[in-house]
Amino acid sequence: MNPTATAPEITSAPTEREGTPAIRVGSTASTDGAMVAIDPVIQLRDVSFYYNAFRAVKNITIDVPTHQITALIGPSGCGKSTLLRTINRMNDLIPGTRVEGSVTFHDEDIYASYVDAVEVRRRIGMVFQKANPFPKSIYDNVAFGPRLNGYKGDLPALVESSLKRAAIWDEVKDKLKQSGLSLSGGQQQRLCIARAIATEPEVILMDEPCSALDPRATLQIEELMAQLKENFTIVIVTHNMQQAARASDRTVFLNMADDRAGYVVEQAPTIEIFTNPKNQMTEDYVSGRFG
Numbered sequence: 001m002n003p004t005a006t007a008p009e010i011t012s013a014p015t016e017r018e019g020t021p022a023i024r025v026g027s028t029a030s031t032d033g034a035m036v037a038i039d040p041v042i043q044l045r046d047v048s049f050y051y052n053a054f055r056a057v058k059n060i061t062i063d064v065p066t067h068q069i070t071a072l073i074g075p076s077g078c079g080k081s082t083l084l085r086t087i088n089r090m091n092d093l094i095p096g097t098r099v100e101g102s103v104t105f106h107d108e109d110i111y112a113s114y115v116d117a118v119e120v121r122r123r124i125g126m127v128f129q130k131a132n133p134f135p136k137s138i139y140d141n142v143a144f145g146p147r148l149n150g151y152k153g154d155l156p157a158l159v160e161s162s163l164k165r166a167a168i169w170d171e172v173k174d175k176l177k178q179s180g181l182s183l184s185g186g187q188q189q190r191l192c193i194a195r196a197i198a199t200e201p202e203v204i205l206m207d208e209p210c211s212a213l214d215p216r217a218t219l220q221i222e223e224l225m226a227q228l229k230e231n232f233t234i235v236i237v238t239h240n241m242q243q244a245a246r247a248s249d250r251t252v253f254l255n256m257a258d259d260r261a262g263y264v265v266e267q268a269p270t271i272e273i274f275t276n277p278k279n280q281m282t283e284d285y286v287s288g289r290f291g
Contacts, residue, residue, distance in 0.1 A: 041066040041203060041233050042087060042124075047101035048261075049079070049086050051094070056082045058261040060101070062252055064203070069225055069234045071248035071270065073241065075290070078254045079262025080237045081129075084205050087235065088124035089117045105203075122149060125201035129208040131188035133180030133195075138163075138172050141180040141191055145199040158198060165231075166194035167224045186217025190224065197232075204228065206236040210243065222247045241286055245274045253282050 040063035047060040057079035064070050064087075072080045085091045086099060089110060103110050110120050122145075133141050142159045151158065159176075163169040168190040172183070180191050189209055196204055206225075210218040225234055225247055238244050244251055251274070252267040266273065266282045277283045284290055 039066045040064055041106065042235075043102075043104045043107075044083075044087075045102045045104075047083075047086065047099065047103060049082055049091065050098050050100075052096040055259065055261045057086075057254075058257070058259075058263050060262075060264055062264060062267055064233060064235055065250060066233050067229055067231075068249040069229050069236060069247055070250045070252065071244040072235065072237045072252050072254065073239070073244050074254035074262065074265075074285070075256065076239070077260070077262075078256040080254060081207050083254070083262070084207055084235060084237050085126075088121050088126060088203075088205060090121070090126060092117055122199050123201050124203040124205060125196035125199060126205045127189070127192050127196055127207070127209050129211055131185060131192050131212070133183070133188050133191050135179065135181060137177050138180050138183070138191060139176040142194050142198045145195060149199060162194040162198040163191075165197050165228070166190045167220065167227070168194060184217070186213050186220055189213065189217070189221060193221075193224065193228075197228075201232065203233045203235065206234065208237050208239065210238070210240070218243070241274075241288070245270060253277075253279075253285060255281060255285070 042064035044060050044062050048058045049056050060083060062070075072083060074080055082091065087103060091097050091099075099111055105120070105124065108115065110117075134144060136144070139159055142162050143155055146155060146158055160169065160173075163172060168187060171187060172178075172191075175182075180188065183191060193204070193209075210221050213221065222243065225236070228234060229249075236244075236248065238247075248270045250267070251270045253265045253273060254262045255265050256262055266277060266279045268278070273282060274286055277286065
């Protein structure tokens, strides 16, 4: 992506800005110590998230590069899923929560008062840990989001395209009227990915999408993610170190402080995290010494 390109607005009301600011290009250290430019579509700066008085994550600063897979790893309770939901304002639906710091999407603060949270969630889609197809037909599962958003194009073509991009079309093309709940676990998760794709997001968040799947279905999802990053930016939460090492381009390792708030220990290209981590805590975690 050209770093000077502008992005479509996500605002729901006029702002004082002329268009959308240019995307800033960040940098990250390569394995040989050189600085390599990255093109962040999402940037978190000093983000802390609270459930009432409890701070779940603190002072999180990360860049999410475009058209890459970023993995969030760390022990249970360190705030990975909370952080993921902060990126598309899913946590807004939980009473008593608040965010400090900034989360920007194409340099627009997604928590600004003028920003439409529903539009944020359309542009930054989400796939959950447990496959959750609607109790509707396979076709209607994929068509649901576009219909809700007032899609005026060729809906059958969009459904077919989304199912193909989710690598499940050949398995369901002759049974689109059957319930999505009739599919296997791996097929249901790919159906949910197709449902997310159908709303044409730029970013797809995945919260442990393979945790309930067998090895074969897990491999299918990983292969699918590798294909999808050609057109989407992906952020995945995983407890599976092998999966993070296999599937991601960049890894962010979080741990839990004494106050139980999650924080970033180290972030780098995945190959560096797993072969040459800078922090002893990172090495201990990825090698299985704790977690």
